[in-house]
Amino acid sequence: MDITSPAFKSNVKRAIGDKQLQRAMGNVKVGFVKKRAAARENLPEFDQLRDQARDIKNHTLEHLDLYYEIYEKKVEATGGSVHWAATAKDARDIILEICQAHGARTVTKGKSMIAEEIALNEHLEAAGITPVETDLGEYIIQLRNEPPSHIIGPAIHLNRDQVEASFRAAHTHLPDDRSLEEVSELVDEARQVLRQKYIDADVGITGANYLVAETGTSIIVTNEGNGDLTQSLPKVHIVCTSLEKLVPTLEDVSTILRVLARSATGQEFSTYTTLSTGARRKGDPDGPEEYHVVILDNGRSDMLGTEFQDMLRCIRCGACMNHCPVYHSVGGHAYGWVYPGPMGAVLTPSLIGIDQAGHLPNASTFCGRCEAVCPMRIPLPKMMRHWREREFERHLTPRTVRTSLSLWAFLARRPALYHLAASTFIRALKLLAFGRSRLKSAPFAGGWTKYRDLPMPSGRSFQESWRAGGDE
Amino acid sequence: MPETVPKVGLFVTCLVDVFRPGVGWAAVKLLRDAGCEVDVPRGQTCCGQPAYNTGDRADTRAIAEKTIKAFEPFDYVVAPSGSCAGMLKKHYPELFEDGSALKASAEALSAKTHELISFLVDIMGVEGVDAAFDGTVTYHDSCSGLRELGIKEQPRKLLATVSGLTLEEMEESEVCCGFGGTFCVKYPDISNTMVSSKVGHAGETSAGLLLAGDLGCLMNMAGKLKREGSPVEVRHVAEVLAGALDDPAIGENG
Numbered sequence: 001m002d003i004t005s006p007a008f009k010s011n012v013k014r015a016i017g018d019k020q021l022q023r024a025m026g027n028v029k030v031g032f033v034k035k036r037a038a039a040r041e042n043l044p045e046f047d048q049l050r051d052q053a054r055d056i057k058n059h060t061l062e063h064l065d066l067y068y069e070i071y072e073k074k075v076e077a078t079g080g081s082v083h084w085a086a087t088a089k090d091a092r093d094i095i096l097e098i099c100q101a102h103g104a105r106t107v108t109k110g111k112s113m114i115a116e117e118i119a120l121n122e123h124l125e126a127a128g129i130t131p132v133e134t135d136l137g138e139y140i141i142q143l144r145n146e147p148p149s150h151i152i153g154p155a156i157h158l159n160r161d162q163v164e165a166s167f168r169a170a171h172t173h174l175p176d177d178r179s180l181e182e183v184s185e186l187v188d189e190a191r192q193v194l195r196q197k198y199i200d201a202d203v204g205i206t207g208a209n210y211l212v213a214e215t216g217t218s219i220i221v222t223n224e225g226n227g228d229l230t231q232s233l234p235k236v237h238i239v240c241t242s243l244e245k246l247v248p249t250l251e252d253v254s255t256i257l258r259v260l261a262r263s264a265t266g267q268e269f270s271t272y273t274t275l276s277t278g279a280r281r282k283g284d285p286d287g288p289e290e291y292h293v294v295i296l297d298n299g300r301s302d303m304l305g306t307e308f309q310d311m312l313r314c315i316r317c318g319a320c321m322n323h324c325p326v327y328h329s330v331g332g333h334a335y336g337w338v339y340p341g342p343m344g345a346v347l348t349p350s351l352i353g354i355d356q357a358g359h360l361p362n363a364s365t366f367c368g369r370c371e372a373v374c375p376m377r378i379p380l381p382k383m384m385r386h387w388r389e390r391e392f393e394r395h396l397t398p399r400t401v402r403t404s405l406s407l408w409a410f411l412a413r414r415p416a417l418y419h420l421a422a423s424t425f426i427r428a429l430k431l432l433a434f435g436r437s438r439l440k441s442a443p444f445a446g447g448w449t450k451y452r453d454l455p456m457p458s459g460r461s462f463q464e465s466w467r468a469g470g471d472e
Numbered sequence: 473m474p475e476t477v478p479k480v481g482l483f484v485t486c487l488v489d490v491f492r493p494g495v496g497w498a499a500v501k502l503l504r505d506a507g508c509e510v511d512v513p514r515g516q517t518c519c520g521q522p523a524y525n526t527g528d529r530a531d532t533r534a535i536a537e538k539t540i541k542a543f544e545p546f547d548y549v550v551a552p553s554g555s556c557a558g559m560l561k562k563h564y565p566e567l568f569e570d571g572s573a574l575k576a577s578a579e580a581l582s583a584k585t586h587e588l589i590s591f592l593v594d595i596m597g598v599e600g601v602d603a604a605f606d607g608t609v610t611y612h613d614s615c616s617g618l619r620e621l622g623i624k625e626q627p628r629k630l631l632a633t634v635s636g637l638t639l640e641e642m643e644e645s646e647v648c649c650g651f652g653g654t655f656c657v658k659y660p661d662i663s664n665t666m667v668s669s670k671v672g673h674a675g676e677t678s679a680g681l682l683l684a685g686d687l688g689c690l691m692n693m694a695g696k697l698k699r700e701g702s703p704v705e706v707r708h709v710a711e712v713l714a715g716a717l718d719d720p721a722i723g724e725n726g
Contacts, residue, residue: 013661325666330662363658365648365666366525368615368616369647369648385525385527387527389527389528389529392528401526409534418517422490437725438695438723447656451667452692452695452696453695455694455698456491458494459719462489462497463484
């Protein structure tokens with residue numbers, strides 16, 4: 001997909017002006033937040049589980065090479081193959097090659113953010129292969145030719161009417177006068193249409209929530225069961241995933257699963273948790289004849305050993321964006337690439353460069369709500385600040401910001417001069433205010449007075465009155 | 473509660489110093505009433521967050537060194553702001569190399585730094601205040617105070633002892649008001665969406681006065697309420713607790 005992160009500010013304006021989007025975001029900020037809070041309330045050991053989950057991932061990241069050696073051997077021993085993709089292009093080429101080797105004409109796809117990251121659909125289409133998204137949200141946005149706006153609710157920016165319109169436009173083989181008033185009718189229709197696609201597909205592509213070193217298993221969690229049909233009906237199953245999804249044991253997975261759904265949707269467990277280990281064995285009633293795991297790096301290994309390593313603990317639950325007031329204000333598309341919200345503000349600069357994604361880690365008040373709810377205890381605000389440091393070091397911070405900052409810092413390092421400047425500033429403001437208690441516009445604070453009045457100082461500086469030895 | 477008279481250095485904060493010195497005086501009164509000896513070292517300026525959050529670590533460190541030195545003689549450092557207290561307490565130690573003398577000094581400062589209201593309740597054991605306010609108020613939980621320092625019950629506990637005061641909670645009192653330091657001028661459109669939602673929730677209550685513990689958030693919310701022509705007034709919680717209501721509310725005419 002096209003990267004529009006550099007145009008973040010104009011994306012924001014459009015998003016804020018979009019009434020329908022604003023209504024949809026209003027639902028996000030109430031629904032997800034309440035559900036997670038209730039789920040947490042009902043599990044007294046939730047916070048201890050978060051610590052354990054964090055420790056499991058930290059341990060794995062410290063020994064990633066070791067666990068991948070074990071994992072790869074296990075996958076091969078169960079009749080599968082592991083493919084290493086250093087870049088998005090490598091991953092696309094590997095997947096296309098497998099599809100072409102089987103003469104694939106259509107592939108079904110379970111939900112995969114890695115497939116979004118490598119722009120897999122466009123690549124397959126260009127090669128004459130039709131990808132069919134089978135997750136309902138993904139299916140809807142595929143019909144609309146839109147990118148996802150949320151990592152677990154890709155169509156969360158849309159309302160029922162928009163989905164109905166898309167279905168009527170796409171499913172022209174169905175009678176025009178059919179009722180699509182109810183959400184359940186929309187779901188039924190998608191299910192009917194997709195049923196045949198599962199049967200027709202030559203290859204099924206899914207993501208993976210986890211890869212398990214001890215067994216060579218890949219795991220997906222879904223609520224629709226679409227992933228199961230996607231991966232078990234076609235002859236070939238390709239798992240499209242990334243480096244940081246590995247955990248050592250099934251026991252470890254069960255710990256992390258206990259915090260995943262609770263953090264994401266407030267469910268105790270997702271409806272389906274599906275484990276895939278290798279290809280169909282002799283005597284198995286079903287399953288793919290071939291099982292391929294494509295593991296994408298795309299900049300992740302460069303994060304190991306840096307201040308951004310903690311980000312690789314992310315399990316893509318979406319809690320950070322569900323609780324983010326900036327995300328609630330602008331929705332996911334404004335972020336301009338695959339990953340929105342706080343996790344996107346940290347991950348996106350790692351993957352596409354801080355020069356392109358600079359706005360993302362800057363557009364945060366550091367309110368800390370994301371870190372407070374992250375099941376993996378990722379210090380998201382701290383890492384956004386680290387990106388700002390990288391920006392500052394590389395002189396990517398806007399010149400006006402740098403200039404005013406260095407002038408201010410010059411004063412802040414010199415208390416005597418600073419106090420004099422503070423008193424002078426107050427006098428200047430008072431002259432400007434001309435007796436008013438607040439300003440409706442101020443040339444030096446246009447960003448502020450565009451939307452708010454600027455309260456004026458109520459007296460001389462505190463330091464000045466303290467030195468004078470008296471109240472006010 | 474400390475056994476001897478604690479020497480408290482007041483970290484005024486740059487916004488209180490310039491825009492609302494009355495908050496500083498309210499803090500002084502509350503600290504003295506709690507039995508503290510208060511001084512205001514002249515070697516302080518700003519906590520350094522504008523530089524820190526712009527990624528300028530060198531200037532942040534230089535400012536932090538000044539602050540650390542200015543507050544060396546005190547038993548406690550108290551700020552009428554969760555954000556600035558959080559900066560001294562949680563972030564200063566991260567600015568310096570492990571094992572360095574500066575790191576040790578930053579950690580010493582961190583250990584004795586507190587936000588005003590939590591200091592009164594948690595350290596000084598203050599159970600109530602001698603103040604009166606006739607009316608209903610609502611309280612916004614500023615982000616750093618709430619999530620970095622765990623300030624939630626302390627202001628409510630003291631507000632409950634203000635004679636005549638009723639506290640009515642608003643929806644989403646723990647959600648950011650959209651101030652965020654330089655964020656509000658760098659991303660004014662997003663900030664406006666956030667503060668609109670915040671003052672909307674405040675307006676849904678029957679409160680005539682909106683309180684919080686951080687002047688940045690207060691100026692943001694007051695500026696928005698006044699722009700919208702709302703009658704809801706805005707004050708720092710310390711003003712109400714100290715009974716210091718002579719100054720007009722933030723942005724109001726005298």
